[in-house]
Structures are given as C-alpha cells and as structure tokens.
Amino acid sequence: MLDSIRQNSQSWGVKLAFALIVVVFVFWGVGSMNGPSNSALIATVNDTAIMMPEFKRAYELQMNAIKARFPGIDESQFKQLKIGQQVLQGLIARTLLLQEAERLGMTVTPVELKTEIASIPLFQNAQGKFDPEVYKQMLAAQGMSAGSFERQFKEDLLTKKVRENAVISASVSDDEAHEAFVYASEKRSMDYILYSAVDFMKKATVTDDEIKAFYDAKIGRYAVPAQVVIKYLAITPEGLASTVTVDEAAAEAYYADNQSSFRKEEQADASHILVALDENASDKEVAAATKKIEKVLKLARSGKDFGKLAKKYSEGPSAATGGALGTFSRGQMVKPFEDAVFSMKEGEISEPIRTRFGLHIIKLNKLEKARIPAFEEVKGQIMTKLAKDQAADKVTTTLDVVMEQMLSGKSLEDIAKEQKLTLMTSPEFSREQAPVAVGVTKEAAEELFSVPAGTAVDTPLEANDGYVVARVEKSKPESSMPLEQVSASIKEQLVADKSVELAFEAAKGASTNVLAGNIDGQPKVQTSPLVERKGFIPGVGSAEDVVKAVFDADGNKWMGPYKTPSGAVFVRLNKVDQPSDEVWQAAKEEVHKTLLARKKQQMEQSFIKSLADKAEIVIKNNELLDKL
Numbered sequence: 001m002l003d004s005i006r007q008n009s010q011s012w013g014v015k016l017a018f019a020l021i022v023v024v025f026v027f028w029g030v031g032s033m034n035g036p037s038n039s040a041l042i043a044t045v046n047d048t049a050i051m052m053p054e055f056k057r058a059y060e061l062q063m064n065a066i067k068a069r070f071p072g073i074d075e076s077q078f079k080q081l082k083i084g085q086q087v088l089q090g091l092i093a094r095t096l097l098l099q100e101a102e103r104l105g106m107t108v109t110p111v112e113l114k115t116e117i118a119s120i121p122l123f124q125n126a127q128g129k130f131d132p133e134v135y136k137q138m139l140a141a142q143g144m145s146a147g148s149f150e151r152q153f154k155e156d157l158l159t160k161k162v163r164e165n166a167v168i169s170a171s172v173s174d175d176e177a178h179e180a181f182v183y184a185s186e187k188r189s190m191d192y193i194l195y196s197a198v199d200f201m202k203k204a205t206v207t208d209d210e211i212k213a214f215y216d217a218k219i220g221r222y223a224v225p226a227q228v229v230i231k232y233l234a235i236t237p238e239g240l241a242s243t244v245t246v247d248e249a250a251a252e253a254y255y256a257d258n259q260s261s262f263r264k265e266e267q268a269d270a271s272h273i274l275v276a277l278d279e280n281a282s283d284k285e286v287a288a289a290t291k292k293i294e295k296v297l298k299l300a301r302s303g304k305d306f307g308k309l310a311k312k313y314s315e316g317p318s319a320a321t322g323g324a325l326g327t328f329s330r331g332q333m334v335k336p337f338e339d340a341v342f343s344m345k346e347g348e349i350s351e352p353i354r355t356r357f358g359l360h361i362i363k364l365n366k367l368e369k370a371r372i373p374a375f376e377e378v379k380g381q382i383m384t385k386l387a388k389d390q391a392a393d394k395v396t397t398t399l400d401v402v403m404e405q406m407l408s409g410k411s412l413e414d415i416a417k418e419q420k421l422t423l424m425t426s427p428e429f430s431r432e433q434a435p436v437a438v439g440v441t442k443e444a445a446e447e448l449f450s451v452p453a454g455t456a457v458d459t460p461l462e463a464n465d466g467y468v469v470a471r472v473e474k475s476k477p478e479s480s481m482p483l484e485q486v487s488a489s490i491k492e493q494l495v496a497d498k499s500v501e502l503a504f505e506a507a508k509g510a511s512t513n514v515l516a517g518n519i520d521g522q523p524k525v526q527t528s529p530l531v532e533r534k535g536f537i538p539g540v541g542s543a544e545d546v547v548k549a550v551f552d553a554d555g556n557k558w559m560g561p562y563k564t565p566s567g568a569v570f571v572r573l574n575k576v577d578q579p580s581d582e583v584w585q586a587a588k589e590e591v592h593k594t595l596l597a598r599k600k601q602q603m604e605q606s607f608i609k610s611l612a613d614k615a616e617i618v619i620k621n622n623e624l625l626d627k628l
Helices: 003-007 012-017 052-069 075-081 084-102 112-117 132-141 145-164 176-187 197-203 208-217 237-244 250-256 283-301 307-314 317-323 335-341 375-392 395-409 412-419 442-448 483-515 544-551 581-614 622-627
Strands: 043-044 050-053 187-196 225-235 266-274 324-329 353-355 358-368 467-476 526-527 559-564 567-577 617-619
Touching: 043 052, 043 084, 043 567, 050 052, 050 084, 052 084, 075 353, 084 145, 112 145, 176 581, 187 197, 187 317, 187 483, 187 544, 208 225, 208 483, 225 395, 225 412, 225 442, 225 483, 237 335, 237 375, 237 395, 266 307, 266 317, 266 335, 266 375, 266 467, 283 307, 283 358, 307 317, 317 324, 317 375, 335 353, 335 358, 335 412, 395 412, 442 467, 483 559, 483 567, 544 559, 544 567
Parallel strands: none
Antiparallel strands: 043 050, 043 617, 187 526, 187 567, 225 467, 266 324, 266 358, 353 358, 559 567
8 A cells, every 4th residue: 555655765755744644535526416305314514415325426436446546455444444434524524615615605617617627638539638529428437417527526626716715825934844854854873772671581480370361361362263164166257267168260369469468578687785875874984885895896706606795795685695686677676776787788797886775786697688479488378368258258157057056956066067167175264365265255255154064155156257156164163262372472472571671670770870871881882873753773673762762862861761672771862964955955845845735734624624613514324324
C-alpha cells in the first residue's frame, strides 16, 4: 500500500506529510437520488433527507475504490475502517456544502458545466477532444442518463466552489515553510551509555507459574483457527484447460499477431560493493568514503575475488551474498546506478558511482539485450493461454453437468472420471487461507466450515474465475495451541522483559553519578549515526522517548535513563545536522505546495465542522452503520 512513500522516503515532503493520513471520498455521481417513498431513511441534515439508495450507491463506490487501490485488503480490515460511518459522514458533508451554496447564492452556469464535462478525459476521443458519442457510451455503460449525470455533476461543482471559497485566504510564508522544512529534515546524533539487557539475562529467572499466567492472560495470541481439508473439482478456465485441444496453427497465428507482447526488456545481472554515505555528508566524510572505495576498487581490478571483497568491505545488505543483486531491468535501481550498469560491458568493474545510499563499485556479470523470443520458446505459454481461453466458454455448461450428477448421487471421484477432470485434495487451511489454498472467496469458504467431515457442499463455491465443487474430508474446530507448545517462546519473552527491567533498575542506581557528568566505571560511551526524529537508533533500537529527548535538547548534558528494547540508556546530544540552504532552495517550492495543501485541508475540515455544529443532523439507522 506504501510503495510511493517507500520510494520517496528521503524526500522532505514525505517527512512533513507522513503523519497526515487522509481518507478521501470521491462521490462522483452520488448526488441526490429520487428513491421510492418507502425507502429507508438513513439521516436528515436540516430539512434534507439522506435515503438508503443514495447511501448504498456511495458505499459501493467507496468499497470499489478501496478494493481497486488495495487489492489485498480483507473483510476484517474493512470493518476496522468503519466504511459505513465514514461514507455517511461524507454524504452529510456534501449535503451541508450544497445547503451553504444555496445560502450564498452560488450557481453553476450552463457554460461552466459544459466546459468542465468537456475537460474530462473519459469523455474525449483519441485526439483529446470532447466526443458526444463517447460521452453517451460511457454514461450508458454506467447505467446513467446524460440528464442524471449532469445534475449530479453540477452538484459536485457547487460543493467544489464552496470548499474553494472557504480556503481562499490560506497562505504559507517563507519563514513558516522554512521552519517546517528544517524541523522535518534535521538529523541528530547522540552519545549513549547502554546498560544492555543481554548482560542481565542470567539474573532473569522465570517460574512455571509466571509462564502459565502469561499464557492465560494472552490466550488470544495462541488461537488456532478452524481448519478443513477438502477434495474438489476446479470448474475454472485453468481447471478445464486440460480438456481442450489447441491447434498449433492457432498458436502460431496468435504469436504472429502478438509478438510485441512477448518482448523481453534489457536485463542485467550485477554485483556491487557499497560504502555507505549520507546524502548530506560533509566534505570530510565524502573524502573518507572515497578513499575507502578507491582502495577496494584497486583490489577488485587487480584480480581479487569480487564476491569475497564484497563480503569483507561492502556496507550494504547484499554483502552477505557477495554483493550479488541478481537480475534486474531498467527502472528497478536508482538512476545513477542504473545508468552505469546499462552502459557497461560484461565483466567490467565500474568507477565509483554516487547515489543516495553512498558510493558503489559495480561489476556487470551478464547483460541480456532486449529481444522478442522465438515461437518455440513461448509455444507452451501460448498453448496454455489459448486452452484457458477456450475453456472459459465451457465453465457454465460443465458446472451444470457436474451439479446435476452430484444431485443424482454420484461421487466426486466418478464425476471427475466421466468429465475427464482432475480431483484435487487441498492442504489443511483456514477461512483466511481459502483464497490461496483452493481459490475460493472468503465468503464462499464459509460453506466449507458449516458442514461436517465427509459431507459434499451442495452448492458450487465461487472462485476468482469460476467455481469449485467440493467435499469436506477433514474438519478441525477452532482451538488454542497447548501451553507445552508455546512455553519456550513465552519463557524467552519473559526473560527478555525481565532483563530490560533489571538493566533499567541498574541504570537508575547509577543515575546520580551519570547525570552529574561522572561516568567513570560506566559502560563504554558510544555514538550513534545521525538519525531523524522518528528514526531507528542502531545499537539502541526504536525508542521514541530517547529520540524526543535528543531532539528537544539544546546542550550536551546527560539525560535518562530511558528504557529501550535493548535495555536502558543514558543519552546526550552529540551533533546537529541541518539541511543546507542549497537543499532548502531545491525543495522550497514543493514545501510550500504541501504545506498549503495541508492548511487548506485543515481549514476545509474546520469549515465543514462549523456548518455541522450549526445544523440539525439526525442519524436514523446507527444499527445498520455499525454492521458495515
């Protein structure tokens, strides 16, 4: 879900906006609808009713939008999001904005409406011009008339006008933007004295009673969901493909018509050695890293084994595998690295390359040029695809035959033999695992958990591209892992927890001396690398209160002790690294843009809240909303 944030994790914008997680509801075409007089009333906003048809359409649109954006989301996550409540809040906000537009006398002229509709790419032809025929076709595909769409779209434009009017005064000064940028981009390092929990493990004793008490208190952690094993027939294009014969001539024709789709892009197999270097490193740090990488480069070019050099000198995660990066194509590596790799010859070792990760030397092991494979190379792939395509047309008729035979009393074994289908046996799986284990939806899988072992499910189960006909072979009810099975891991957890507590108590005993600056006899003083405000501290771990203390500090006095996953620490500020003016100037425009967008959003939310505070809003169907 966070690829774009991950890819841009070094940018100031992400640092500023990361905590601002906003669910945006797009109620395109959701405006007021005339439902039948007996439709359920969901809510009233002043004198305006929000009816079930309107709510249902908005809810379905939002669900589809979330599923399209996050395909892996499951039902339990949907329930946590409370989509029903949030959709209703969106509809109430929309109603309030339309009422405010009426109060202010705002309108959308026919010319404005026409211009806005014509600008929507969905309604344009290949030349980028509004096309009335395309417009009609697209609306028809959505089951909407032009009149209905235009009425609803006009309301969308009205709410947009009201929102824009509410935030028209929003602005961001240079000082405000610069302060926010520095706050988000600043890095600090710290000196720390660590009372390591590891040193106290031998003193951390755990009794059987403590293990049992922990197990009883956390029994939910050890739940084992209900599981089944089934025998089943897959009535899907893939499952029926073996019953279809594909003519090789058809495969050759498909290849001839679709050669470009088999194109294999240029790919490289490379290894590298990295000397880590911060993007904002000082000249002194750059010089030291350069000296180190040039020493390694000299060894590599003298014939030393590149893999062994990588294991010894590389500071990247691939060091353990001899610097091997495997095969990759363009667009998968940072650009300076990619540009170097694809300009090299096989066996060549590059000059040092600077990226945001540091300095690299690269060895190109193999380079495969872009090409279109010969027919024989992809023949099997094409034959399989064509077989599935033809089998897709047989899904419905085959399902009818199979279900008829089941109802007549035939076993799955006999049906499989007669229909030339493969009878499969699943591994043991739970409800959550059903989509992966046997390809059925979670909703359909409920049928498998509602019948006893040895029973055939009397309805076909919906799968991603067809159906599954099944018999439950084995059924296990929900249970808990026995204490004996988890006692070792519980003991390990309790020992770790007690070790941290013992380390913390020892640190507290030394606090008078340490805080006074007397650190004789204390564990060794260590220095962390530069970290961000929410950064992980190597050697210390994730410790929010430690980072906060260091970023709040304006001197170098010892502070603490603080409890951390590693034990307990005293810390003091070592170094403050603020972004240079050059970095600020490069980011300035984007900073302004993001801060202005945030400010407008906050103003808009406050404006809608003020409208809601003055309105009479009555929710009529909370019971329904709580279920969604």
